[in-house]
Amino acid sequence: GQNIDQPTEMTATEGAIVQINCTYQTSGFNGLFWYQQHAGEAPTFLSYNVLDGLEEKGRFSSFLSRSKGYSYLLLKELQMKDSASYLCAVGDTGFQKLVFGTGTRLLVSP
Amino acid sequence: DSGVTQTPKHLITATGQRVTLRCSPRSGDLSVYWYQQSLDQGLQFLIQYYNGEERAKGNILERFSAQQFPDLHSELNLSSLELGDSALYFCASSVEGLNTQYFGPGTRLTVL
Numbered sequence: 001g002q003n004i005d006q007p008t009e010m011t012a013t014e015g016a017i018v019q020i021n022c023t024y025q026t027s028g029f030n031g032l033f034w035y036q037q038h039a040g041e042a043p044t045f046l047s048y049n050v051l052d053g054l055e056e057k058g059r060f061s062s063f064l065s066r067s068k069g070y071s072y073l074l075l076k077e078l079q080m081k082d083s084a085s086y087l088c089a090v091g092d093t094g095f096q097k098l099v100f101g102t103g104t105r106l107l108v109s110p
Numbered sequence: 111d112s113g114v115t116q117t118p119k120h121l122i123t124a125t126g127q128r129v130t131l132r133c134s135p136r137s138g139d140l141s142v143y144w145y146q147q148s149l150d151q152g153l154q155f156l157i158q159y160y161n162g163e164e165r166a167k168g169n170i171l172e173r174f175s176a177q178q179f180p181d182l183h184s185e186l187n188l189s190s191l192e193l194g195d196s197a198l199y200f201c202a203s204s205v206e207g208l209n210t211q212y213f214g215p216g217t218r219l220t221v222l
Contacts, residue, residue: 031209042112042200042213043153087153091209097143097166098211102152 002026004101006088011107012078020073020104022088030091032064032071033098037085046086047073075106083108113137114214116201122220128189131217135182135203141165142184143204143211144176148197159184160206191221 003025012018024032031050035043049055049064049071061074073086085103092099113136123129135142144156155168159178170176173191178184188195198218202211 033210035213040198040218042215044112045210045212048210097155097158097168098209099155100153 002090002099004088004090004099006086006101006104008102009105009107011109014078014080014108014110016078017074017076018078018106020075020086020088020106022071022073022101024069024071024088024090024101026090026092026099028093029066030093032062033089033091034060034062034071034073035087035089035100037087037103039085043087078108080108080110082106112212112214114201114203114212116199116214116217118217119215120218120220122222123191124222125191125193127191127221128187129191129219131186131188131199131201131219133184133186133201133203133214135184135201136212138205139203139212140182140206141204142178142182143202144170144184144186145200145202146197147200147216148194151197153200156186188219193221195219196221 006022034046037043047062054063059076064071087103088101089098115134140161143158145153156170158166176186198216200216201214204211
């Protein structure tokens with residue numbers, strides 16, 4: 001089966017750092033993906049981890065531990081425009097399917 | 111702009127009707143995926159096509175069908191529409207061998 005868990009909602013202040021966690025239990029694994037989705041808009045690709053460790057990309061970093069079935073997305077120097085939903089997804093083996101969590105809604109306040 | 115296009119942007123129709131949503135993948139992408147996202151719900155995978163062939167099926171209702179044409183564009187057909195089918199429908203595409211998917215802007219379907 002496929003199970004991906006992430007917090008439903010988080011709040012943070014402009015300029016701060018926030019960490020969004022994701023745990024997963026899936027029958028196959030071909031990478032862990034993070035997407036950002038503003039309300040009513042398309043998800044946009046943020047990061048991809050297939051090996052354990054930290055991947056840094058500007059203000060955003062993503063970490064993966066395959067043995068623990070755990071990932072997090074770290075957002076630094078938060079800006080108001082970072083208010084959005086952040087979707088954790090696991091790549092399925094074989095046919096490149098992505099299995100998405102329900103997303104974490106992040107609200108950044110001044 | 112992801113390079114994936116979807117039409118129409120908005121669609122309003124009545125229960126019992128049939129609609130067709132269209133998607134054109136990024137240039138060079140052979141895989142097309144369809145997702146449904148209801149209000150405050152996660153992305154639900156519906157179906158995947160690769161180079162014209164159905165490759166994977168998710169929670170797609172029997173009233174829904176899809177196909178991918180030789181020019182690689184795809185259509186999602188929704189019939190006997192119900193109020194609960196109101197949702198955002200996204201199409202995504204990817205390169206063979208990589209899972210990273212790029213999403214189109216979506217079609218917002220409202221069934222009245």
